[in-house]
Amino acid sequence: MQYTYTAVITEKDGTFYAKIPDVDGCITTAPTLTEAIALITDALNLCLVGLEDEEITPNEPTPQAEIPHLPTDILTIIQADTIKYRSMTDTKAVRKNVSLPAWMSKLADKRGINCSKVLQEALTTKLL
CATH class of the missing domain: 3.30.160.250 (Double Stranded RNA Binding Domain)
Structure with a gap:
């Protein structure tokens, strides 16, 4: 706010x-x-x-x-x-479980994409 x-x-x-x-x-x-x-x-x-x-x-x-x-x-x-x-x-990390379609998870792993980082970036864009 x-x-x-x-x-x-x-x-x-x-x-x-x-x-x-x-x-x-x-x-x-x-x-x-x-x-x-x-x-x-x-x-x-x-x-x-x-x-x-x-x-x-x-x-x-x-x-x-x-x-x-x-x-x-x-x-x-x-x-x-x-x-x-x-x-x-408030930079303390907390663990959150998220659900992804299996194909998306496999492709992200294959491409070396850090899902936590992508989620943080997306939430930052939405919240700020």
Whole structure:
């Protein structure tokens, strides 16, 4: 799933504090603005994956103009793609049994085709 939220970033004494107000617990800190944006993006993906796994619908994004913030805060749009995030972080292989017609299995073996790889590539194309 793809999501778009606004992050509020506050700088204090050389540390950048970033949060997504619409997602409870989605906060991080970093020594630079660039790193704060990268870390809050990762945190948002992780929080949303957790919500999806628990079958909890995330809050709708608040319009940026309605987000409470200080005049010195930085507001930035953060995009999350939980399917892409899962594909990069959840790389543990699981065994699945599939059924193929006998002729297809024999021909694939004869041609040296790795059925697991072909299935992964096909599912990646369908899911992403």
